[in-house]
Amino acid sequence: MRPLFHPSIDDVTLEGILHALSDPVRMAIFADIVKGDCAPSCSSFLRVNEKAIPKSTLSQHFKALREAGLIRGQRQGVEMHNTPRCAELQERFPGLMAAISSAYFLQLQRNSEKAKKRSRRRRATTE
Amino acid sequence: MRPLFHPSIDDVTLEGILHALSDPVRMAIFADIVKGDCAPSCSSFLRVNEKAIPKSTLSQHFKALREAGLIRGQRQGVEMHNTPRCAELQERFPGLMAAISSAYFLQLQRNSEKAKKRSRRRRATTE
DNA sequence: TCCATTAGTTCACAAGTTCGGAACTCATGA
DNA sequence: TCATGAGTTCCGAACTTGTGAACTAATGGA
Structure with missing residues (x-):
């Protein structure tokens, strides 16, 4: 290999970072890797936001994230x-990654609130 | 029309913003509009970074910036x-646009420093 | 009023990019 | 040595983007 x-x-480059993260699947993967709350291997993302990939x-997508300089991949056996x-990126573009991540989580939160409202309204009209 | x-x-959306600004020409246009240091009409960008467009x-490109919600266009005569x-974007995603703009200007500055070094080295080797 | 000019849009097509299934490589454990 | 599981590569179909040509719309003379 x-x-x-x-x-x-x-x-x-800035363009490279923005392009890599302008795809919702890649943004979700990157956010999860940054949060570090799940095994950051390829196969742990076979579904992203309820959707099979x-x-x-x-x-x-992992290749795109690597080549944009956002993540580092190391083969560990199979x-x-x-x-x-993060640390290198923070040095290169201070504050950028933090701003993008917080915008992402803000949007996630807002979308889930909207979804709740929608389902409440749906229930109200069918009753 | x-x-x-x-x-x-x-x-x-965040994806929309990142996608719109992941193109170097659009990023340059947007940065110029934000700085406000040149007439922000289409035709004032017939060349961007020495390149004719x-x-x-x-x-x-202007349509893409408008539809991503980054700029507002108004016809004034011809x-x-x-x-x-900016104000709306700051309310929607606090700190995002500022972080992207400052990363952009940082990169611009660094590129021009690199170019200077290169030309100095070229001169030194040909002498 | 008519025409030329200038600013920007739309259309069509070529060129480039991305997605995803099938076939592959490579490390591991039985 | 073989089967298995994790990732990669290849390649065609679908999508996106860049550009010239033809267009619309406003404006300022003649």
Whole structure:
């Protein structure tokens, strides 16, 4: 297997970061890796937000995140271990990742509130 | 001419913003509109970073920025006047736009430093 | 009023990108 | 040595993007 490519932090670009995170699946994966609340391997994301993701697609998404400089992937036996490059990114673009993450969680929260309201309204009209 | 579409601030998504700004031309246009240091009409961007941009392409880029909720366009006679939706965006995603803009200017500055170093080195080797 | 000019949009198509199934590689354990 | 499980690669279909040509719309003379 070909060795994994990781850009040097100096070659990481703002456009690259924004493009990588402009895909909702990649944003969700990255947020989960940053939170660190689940095993950060490819196969732990076979479903994202209730939606099944084919593993070829997942593999491409991880590659995109690696090549944008957002995560570092290390093969550990048969699995891949992914870690965020938070410290380096913070040095390169101070405050950027924190702002994007907090915008993401704000949006998640707001969407779940909207969904609650919608289902309450639906129940009210069918009763 | 069809009226311009602007999303309500509640319909503006993080993915949409990141996608719109992941294009270097759109990022440059948006940064200039935010700085407000040049007439923010389409035709003032016929060249971006020394590169000529066809006007049909520019028109699409402005449409993308409008539909992502980043700018507001108003026809003023034959011209279009574009303004950033900073205040609304700040309310919707606090700190996000500031972090992206400052990352952009940091990168610009660093690139111009790199270019200077390169040309100095070139001169030194040819002497 | 008519025409030329200027600003921006729309359309169609070529070029590029992304998605996902099938076939692959590679490490591991039986 | 073989089966298995985790990821990757390949490739066609579907989607997206960039651009020239043709368009619309407002404006300012003649």
